[in-house]
Amino acid sequence: MKIFPAIDLSGGKVVRLFQGDYDKMTVYGGDPAAAAEGFRRAGARNLHVVDLDGAKSGGTDNFESVRALCALPGLFVEVGGGIRDEERIQRYLGLGAGRVILGTAAVRDFGFTARMAAKYGEKLAVGVDARNGFVSVSGWTEDSNFDGVGFCRRLRDAGVKTVIYTDISRDGAEKGANLEIYRELVKLENLAVTASGGISSVPELRELKEIGVAAAILGKALYTGRIDLAEAMAAAEEA
Secondary structure, eight states: OEEEEEEEEETTEEEEEETTEEEEEEEEESOHHHHHHHHHHTTOOEEEEEEHHHHHHSSOTTHHHHHHHHTSTTOEEEEESSOOSHHHHHHHHHHTOSEEEESHHHHHOHHHHHHHHHHHGGGEEEEEEEETTEEEETTTTEEEEEEHHHHHHHHHHTTOOEEEEEETTTTTTOSOOOHHHHHHHTTSTTOEEEEESOOOOHHHHHHHHHHTOSEEEEOHHHHTTSSOHHHHHHHHHOO
16 A cells, blocks of 8 residues: 655645534645755655635636646655646646546546547546535535546546545544545446545554555645654555
């Protein structure tokens, strides 16, 4: 199982939200590249980056910060937030991102998502962010009527290889991940599932690995010191 430390960007700073609420934002640093370098020194080989401002606006509000993160050596960087057309996909891949993440676009224009999945393959993932079991969009500010698990199945059938599933109620709360939803999602054959939201202990990472998720994203628990990244990496990789 791969570990992805998370860097969420707002106003060029490293931040975390509580349950997706932009009014409950904590700033953890003003230099995203320095934060990423700290993760890399602790052994990280992957990085999950989200432009929170772009997720709301549909723009590239933190493009220069993303550029700096993609320029760091030795890190596979996946980038999401506001990616709603192919030009944006190409811009981020052109910076050196290893994978781009569609979110709102996957709900608003499913045909576009299927075309991009066919064209970019493993370089494209879809972030499925669910509140009360239903997919949310536009930086988690709007809810849809799409069932989260059913939507993941539909994405798989359309050729999407990787889904990043976040239970919004757990995100930033350090109350533990929704393990039951991942037990259900891993039953979808030929779909790599990344767990995100609320992961708060190393034993929990071991359980997620046993469940069969492909990767786990660590956010607030890293910033508060609740999880040690080196220990998390060791747990994810142990036989």
